[in-house]
Amino acid sequence: MGTATIHPSAVIEDGAQIGEGCVIGPFCHVGPKVTLGPGVHLKSHVVVTGITEIGDDTLIFPFAVIGEIPQDLKFQGEETRLIIGKRNRIREHVTMNTGTDGGGGVTRVGDDGLFMAGCHVAHDAQVGNRVIIVNNAALAGHCVIEDEVIIGGLSGVHQWVRVGRGAIIGAVTMVTNDVIPHGLVQAPRGKLDGLNLVGLKRRGVARSDITALRAAFQMLAQGEGAFAERAKRLGDETESDYVREIVDFVLGDSDRSFLTPG
Known part of the structure; x- marks a missing residue:
């Protein structure tokens, strides 16, 4: 010793x-x-x-x-x-x-x-x-919890759920489906309510990447087709590594479905 x-x-x-x-x-x-x-x-x-x-x-x-x-x-x-x-x-x-x-x-x-x-x-x-x-x-x-995730107090993450890098889960939230990287989840039955903009800024992410992530989130929320189809189209169009990270996460293997933007 x-x-x-x-x-x-x-x-x-x-x-x-x-x-x-x-x-x-x-x-x-x-x-x-x-x-x-x-x-x-x-x-x-x-x-x-x-x-x-x-x-x-x-x-x-x-x-x-x-x-x-x-x-x-x-x-x-x-x-x-x-x-x-x-x-x-x-x-x-x-x-x-x-x-x-x-x-x-x-x-x-x-x-x-x-x-x-x-x-x-x-x-x-x-x-x-x-x-x-x-x-x-x-x-x-x-569960798979990627780097730099924050999970709020009194929250629960369901078995087999993946939470992508840099996501934040609000307090008193039940998460039953996968959370995209840099996502913001809140409400008692967790809803994907935006991006973790505070976390992105604290980590010094470039303004251009944050702008690209905001545009990507809007496309995931309002674009045509199923969620995975929207993500695939994002992958064909983006030049941002941060957006590519979301695309790869969505198109990767999972035992759960995704929390999708409301």
């Missing part, structure tokens, strides 16, 4: 791999198949179990439970994994489960995320980089 600092009341089971500079606070429990990267900090009363890897400099707050078995009645004890990237902040009472055989066997979380108190990441979810999940929001199994 090298230079790790471990409180005397913590339980570190034989087989756990503890990186250099880790800090494990009072009453934490680290299971035998856990790997903590350098600089991971478990504040207190944190449970990390299962076949779980946590990346460098991740900070986990009290009463989080990371790497427990899936909440899936089909799960029969098979060995599956949870892989968490670097520099994440995982707040109080967050739960993240390992995967299932039927979903690929791995739940994966990227780098630099913020998971606020009480939120849940279910089995086989694939969560990108710089994602923010606000208090008490929940991802169901098999």
Whole structure:
């Protein structure tokens, strides 16, 4: 365990791999198949179990439970994994489960995320980089959450739903269908209500790309033909990489339909 600092009341089971500079606070429990990267900090009363890897400099707050078995009645004890990237902040009472055989066997979380108190990441979810999940929001199994997504408090994302890069989900929203990149979703039964313009501007996206995205959204909302047909026409016409991202997302594989502009 090298230079790790471990409180005397913590339980570190034989087989756990503890990186250099880790800090494990009072009453934490680290299971035998856990790997903590350098600089991971478990504040207190944190449970990390299962076949779980946590990346460098991740900070986990009290009463989080990371790497427990899936909440899936089909799960029969098979060995599956949870892989968490670097520099994440995982707040109080967050739960993240390992995967299932039927979903690929791995739940994966990227780098630099913020998971606020009480939120849940279910089995086989694939969560990108710089994602923010606000208090008490929940991802169901098999969700795909791309980079730089924000999911508002008390919201839920249905199983198998994809949320495209840079999208934002408002608070107290149920999302049952795929959300295009940079989309803005709100209302109790989530509706695609526009673009995440604030997020685009904060990330320094060029005005020309924002203008192209606005025009693309209008075409998706009011153009002729089915939603996928409108997206394909956009792909034939656009020169914006941001619009192309939406087109590729819409035309990609999915187990759900899409939230479409009203």
